[in-house]
Amino acid sequence: MLNDFQGERDVAAVLAAGTSLAGAQKSPLQDGKPFVIVPDGYKAQIVDEVFGNPARASGLVKLRDANSFVSYFNRQKRPESLIYASLDPAKILGVIDDHRAYSTVSQGDGANWRGYRVEFAVPASREWKVWTGSDRKGLNQLQFAELIEDNLPDIVSPDGSTMLSVALNFEASKEGNFVSAARLQDGSTNFVWKEDVNATGNKVAMPSQITLEIPVFENGQPSPVEARIKYRIKDGNLTIWYELVRPHKVLETAFRAIWSQIEEQTATTILLGSPE
Structure with a gap:
């Protein structure tokens, strides 16, 4: 019994000593963070705010x-x-x-x-997000026309007036059926469409490749990006898309x-x- 009593006194002494540390102390460890011993469970709790400055920048x-x-x-x-x-x-x-x-x-x-x-x-630029976001995605002629019109300043070759003409001609073909496509000597493609089977064919000339000048990152300098034009005609419907040429190298540069x-x-x- 005596030993048990002595043990209880020793425990009480240890707890009392811990409680005496309840005021803010600076840790002797390398991080130097101040701490207090709180009564509930007698655990150490960091209290940086009691000092004028943090122990270290973080x-x-x-x-x-x-x-x-x-x-x-x-x-x-x-x-x-x-x-x-x-x-x-x-x-x-x-x-x-x-x-x-x-x-x-x-x-x-x-x-x-x-x-x-x-x-x-x-952060990537808005222009880079737009053009990489639609890369290799099949569009109908109206969707492709909208893409050109909305982002006309990004296209430097062919010139703006040529590309605007392409967009307007594609919009005019919305009620027609595409019947053929022919590649010309200059590399461009003539798409032929008719509003009915007896009508005279209308043509839309589309270059085989366009060149963009766009910043890759926000507030960055514009970089040249080549895009090849691809297409498919099936059942009177035109699907057209573009494929950026090695965009990963443009990004790296x-x-x-x-x-x-x-x-x-x-x-x-x-x-x-x-x-x-």
């Missing part, structure tokens, strides 16, 4: 353009700060408190928190331009990949 800053990323990264960067890039999806990530170089530390392995980051998730800008203006070599 968080994720999300920015919308390269200039903003450069400004923020340069304001916060340290010798250990690194930048990573990935293309799918397009993203630039700066880790302000990345691991330190092993050669620069006298003790330990240079491990750091990697908890303070700045991100530029490079535009991303590399942003990469080079950030690398130059931050004086930091960008690594291809991402930290875990």
